[in-house]
Amino acid sequence: MRLTYWLKFAKGDNKIRTEYRRDVLRYIKNSLSEYAPEIYEEYYANKKENQPKPFTFSVSFSVAEKPNSKNDSFLLENDSLKIHFSFADYTFGMTVYNALLQEKNEAKIFGDAVQKIEHINLEKDKKIDDSTAVFKTLSPILVRDLHNGKGKGFIDSNHENFSDNLTKNITHLANHFLQETNISENEISVEPAKMKSDIINHYGGEIGNTGIIKISAPAEILQLIYDAGLGAKRSQGFGMLEVIQ
Incomplete structure (x- = not known):
């Protein structure tokens, strides 16, 4: 199961820090803890951070200005980016989808600025039959x-x-x-x-x-x-x- 989130920034707030993956992960965990506490407990609570999780994600964006140091931020070329999710477990994937959907209009993923999830696309899965x-x-x-x-x-x-x-x-x-x-x-x-x-x-x-x-x-x-x-x-x-x- 694959999902793509199209995220739009408010004008002038289109910066993300170089450790943006940590921001996405924090947002996922916070959303699960609030809207699906049983899933959060299963995968993240009580020192379960090292337990294998049935998903991965990537973030795609165009950069207008590269950071000067690792502690700096990316200035995005436009006011949007995409977060791509892939899930090996359909139930877990739908839980994440529903949890993130609760804050569709007021998502605070990157910094204190409010971002808006404009679209959520369910991507077509590929079936692998070869070795x-x-x-x-x-x-x-x-x-x-x-x-x-x-x-x-x-x-x-x-x-x-x-x-x-x-x-x-x-x-x-x-x-x-x-x-x-x-x-x-x-x-x-x-x-x-x-x-x-x-x-x-x-x-x-x-x-x-x-x-x-x-x-x-x-x-x-x-x-x-x-x-x-x-x-x-x-x-x-x-x-x-x-x-x-």
């Missing part, structure tokens, strides 16, 4: 450095462990959400194609990877990756993908 898919990133993929004892830190697409660590992430994701299937890492192959790496301003800075990636796995796993995202911190606005082949 290989080529994806392009809609938001950067974060891949943990698993050789660090606590899995802290992230690696770029040129790192020797990039594909192996991402394979481990996919295996964990599949075994969590596809509970009737015992997935082995041997069933999954990851091949970064045209990718680049940049430092993303998110909680101090993360290495994000964007571009084209080819993945071979059972079709149900590829579908899960398409629906729920790929890599670490998916529900914080990373790892959203589109199928291109």
Whole structure:
């Protein structure tokens, strides 16, 4: 299930901070806690922040002026942007949709200024039936450095462990959400194609990877990756993908 929110800013208020993903996430959590407390309790309350979430999102906008530093803001080229959501769980997706809809005319997602959700589009889902898919990133993929004892830190697409660590992430994701299937890492192959790496301003800075990636796995796993995202911190606005082949 995929949704696109068209957000309009008041004239003169079209700035978002470079850590805009945190603003979207905070808005989702606040909306769920108020309008769907049972869902909030299941996924976020009582130290459940690290529990895998069945969704990802990305934000698309045009920039008129780039920030001078990581603590600065993006000046948008116009007064609107789009937030794209993808859900692996239809019930969860509809809950988020209804929660965000409650504040359609007075959304305060980015800063103190009021924004308006002008349109909410239900996008057509893609069904993956093959065992290989080529994806392009809609938001950067974060891949943990698993050789660090606590899995802290992230690696770029040129790192020797990039594909192996991402394979481990996919295996964990599949075994969590596809509970009737015992997935082995041997069933999954990851091949970064045209990718680049940049430092993303998110909680101090993360290495994000964007571009084209080819993945071979059972079709149900590829579908899960398409629906729920790929890599670490998916529900914080990373790892959203589109199928291109």
